[in-house]
Amino acid sequence: MKIDDFGHPGQLVDPETGLVSRRIFTDPGIHRLELTRIFARSWLFVGHDSELPKPGDYLRRVMGDDPVILARGQDGKPRVFLNACPHRGALLCRADAGNAMGYVCPYHGWSFDNTGQLTAMADAPEAYKGRVDLHTFNLLQARVGVHAGLIFATFDPQAPSLDEYLGDARWYIDMLFARTPGGAQALGAPVRWVAQKNWKYGAVNFAADGPHALKTHGPITRKIAAGMPLEVLRTVALEGPAVRAGNGHGCIFVDLPPGMPPWVGFHPDMVGLYQKTLTPGQLKLKANMFNKVMTIFPNLSWVHFPISFASDQPPVNFFNVRVWQPTGPDRTEIWNWFFADREAPDEYKQASLAAGIRTFTAAGTFDQDDAEAWAAIDAGSRGTVGRERMSSFQMILASHDERIADFPGPGEAYRSTYSEMSEFGLLLRWRELMAG
Amino acid sequence: MDNNQQVDDATYRRILNFLYDEAELFDQHAYGRWLERVTPDIRYRMPGRGFYEGQAPQQQFVNGYFDDDYATLAVRIDLWSRPSTTTAESPPTITRHFVTNIRAYDGGRPHTYRVTSHVLVFRVRPTQSQPYFFSGRREDQLREEEGEMRLAARDILMDEAVLMSPNLSFLV
Numbered sequence: 001m002k003i004d005d006f007g008h009p010g011q012l013v014d015p016e017t018g019l020v021s022r023r024i025f026t027d028p029g030i031h032r033l034e035l036t037r038i039f040a041r042s043w044l045f046v047g048h049d050s051e052l053p054k055p056g057d058y059l060r061r062v063m064g065d066d067p068v069i070l071a072r073g074q075d076g077k078p079r080v081f082l083n084a085c086p087h088r089g090a091l092l093c094r095a096d097a098g099n100a101m102g103y104v105c106p107y108h109g110w111s112f113d114n115t116g117q118l119t120a121m122a123d124a125p126e127a128y129k130g131r132v133d134l135h136t137f138n139l140l141q142a143r144v145g146v147h148a149g150l151i152f153a154t155f156d157p158q159a160p161s162l163d164e165y166l167g168d169a170r171w172y173i174d175m176l177f178a179r180t181p182g183g184a185q186a187l188g189a190p191v192r193w194v195a196q197k198n199w200k201y202g203a204v205n206f207a208a209d210g211p212h213a214l215k216t217h218g219p220i221t222r223k224i225a226a227g228m229p230l231e232v233l234r235t236v237a238l239e240g241p242a243v244r245a246g247n248g249h250g251c252i253f254v255d256l257p258p259g260m261p262p263w264v265g266f267h268p269d270m271v272g273l274y275q276k277t278l279t280p281g282q283l284k285l286k287a288n289m290f291n292k293v294m295t296i297f298p299n300l301s302w303v304h305f306p307i308s309f310a311s312d313q314p315p316v317n318f319f320n321v322r323v324w325q326p327t328g329p330d331r332t333e334i335w336n337w338f339f340a341d342r343e344a345p346d347e348y349k350q351a352s353l354a355a356g357i358r359t360f361t362a363a364g365t366f367d368q369d370d371a372e373a374w375a376a377i378d379a380g381s382r383g384t385v386g387r388e389r390m391s392s393f394q395m396i397l398a399s400h401d402e403r404i405a406d407f408p409g410p411g412e413a414y415r416s417t418y419s420e421m422s423e424f425g426l427l428l429r430w431r432e433l434m435a436g
Numbered sequence: 437m438d439n440n441q442q443v444d445d446a447t448y449r450r451i452l453n454f455l456y457d458e459a460e461l462f463d464q465h466a467y468g469r470w471l472e473r474v475t476p477d478i479r480y481r482m483p484g485r486g487f488y489e490g491q492a493p494q495q496q497f498v499n500g501y502f503d504d505d506y507a508t509l510a511v512r513i514d515l516w517s518r519p520s521t522t523t524a525e526s527p528p529t530i531t532r533h534f535v536t537n538i539r540a541y542d543g544g545r546p547h548t549y550r551v552t553s554h555v556l557v558f559r560v561r562p563t564q565s566q567p568y569f570f571s572g573r574r575e576d577q578l579r580e581e582e583g584e585m586r587l588a589a590r591d592i593l594m595d596e597a598v599l600m601s602p603n604l605s606f607l608v
């Protein structure tokens with residue numbers, strides 16, 4: 001199947017006009033093709049170092065639509081295997097997490113150690129009379145790369161190195177995941193829920209979309225960000241930079257509202273560690289930006305900002321990390337974690353986790369409204385007439401010439417989270433890969 | 437199955453009425469009136485669920501969907517009270533709470549009770565005609581103050597490992 005069967009890539013995502021066909025968010029054929037062209041060729045996030053602290057720890061994860069096992073071997077190395085027995089394809093790991101020296105197939109009892117080697121067959125291997133090379137039955141192993149504790153994997157032998165793939169995005173990743181000597185840690189296991197939308201709406205929204213913050217999240221922001229009036233939220237969102245970090249990665253920053261001190265919401269002891277660990281440019285952004293939102297192409301995102309639900313409590317930063325798993329053209333399984341600096345005191349971590357749960361989960365005061373807005377987009381875009389319409393990212397036409405010359409970070413920074421430059425950048429990368 | 441003593445019939449009846457009344461308030465979206473029936477020190481929690489061999493691993497940090505106190509519940513409820521401050525509940529979603537398997541025990545201190553119940557919520561959202569069912573077990577602490585029953589703590593054990601609803605803009 002070719003992308004041309006669905007319309008030329010230039011018609012589906014048009015860099016000249018900023019128009020995007022709604023077929024790319026609804027068409028089952030395009031969805032199947034992007035599993036091959038996007039997900040099977042990209043480095044995908046599968047977990048964080050802190051989630052498997054001990055040799056033998058394993059996690060059941062997903063890459064595209066394939067189940068995988070992320071395991072730490074006795075040698076301490078993380079490995080990723082297709083979670084399928086090489087014999088007949090049964091899932092080997094059916095628990096979400098655990099610790100094991102190996103895995104046993106539920107069907108014929110074939111056994112594999114946690115480096116993927118076949119170690120035993122329930123039936124007599126001699127019955128093969130030496131005519132089958134049993135080494136061909138080792139687990140299918142993906143390439144694994146780790147940056148700042150984030151573990152990525154790909155089954156594509158042609159993919160560039162993870163360093164090359166992440167490129168300039170590493171500078172922004174490090175601002176959050178490697179801002180202290182110990183780095184970040186996941187606070188508990190991810191929770192999962194199914195959203196009624198195409199995965200790209202989430203990825204693009206976190207790449208990120210500034211103006212929806214005012215409509216969808218204005219009321220809650222006002223309540224938990226020290227009563228920030230909507231006019232102030234609009235101003236800081238309008239002036240916050242949007243960054244194309246290359247290869248489809250993108251992020252936005254929102255300036256601190258007037259009256260909010262630098263480093264609001266951070267633990268003071270941690271700020272000292274950031275100052276020792278980060279570069280002056282990273283520190284400048286970190287101290288003076290209220291909100292940080294990013295998507296690593298194709299489907300890893302995070303959001304980080306300070307909130308307080310009660311006026312007598314100081315603001316605390318939450319740090320939400322999520323993956324938009326493509327479970328269908330109109331369905332996305334969201335995997336949702338919260339992170340914190342390893343060195344932070346436990347009370348701070350607990351407060352940060354609670355702040356995150358109250359905002360960015362299916363029940364969260366931000367996500368519950370996003371969910372309905374995204375479901376409304378899906379419901380409005382699926383019809384015979386509706387899916388032939390174009391979605392507008394035409395703010396890029398007004399923003400190409402608004403590049404910020406003296407931005408402290410790498411990539412291309414544009415004035416305004418309203419610019420749609422960084423979110424459209426993700427779709428431009430999508431278009432390149434889908435072209436073949 | 438529990439060491440605590442079950443409450444007497446009259447107390448059981450008051451607890452039953454409390455749980456049925458709150459289900460009615462939930463389904464009427466009368467959350468403000470529900471908030472009058474909780475204690476100021478309430479903890480309202482719903483952790484995530486998963487599949488683990490044997491016992492679930494003890495985790496220092498428990499991720500989930502709700503970890504609320506009085507102030508955060510009040511913020512949610514205030515947002516839901518006006519169409520202009522909620523997208524998820526504008527128009528209000530339709531819910532029906534079914535509360536069953538209610539057991540009530542002495543809470544260890546005077547006028548306190550430990551109550552467990554099963555809850556099933558049938559729900560329809562305006563962008564999806566297909567209904568969704570939430571299923572779970574609740575473990576509550578109730579306190580009777582000046583003759584009024586109040587909810588002091590609720591832990592909800594959800595029965596899905598993957599929540600099949602895009603959002604949870606309602607209480608259980």
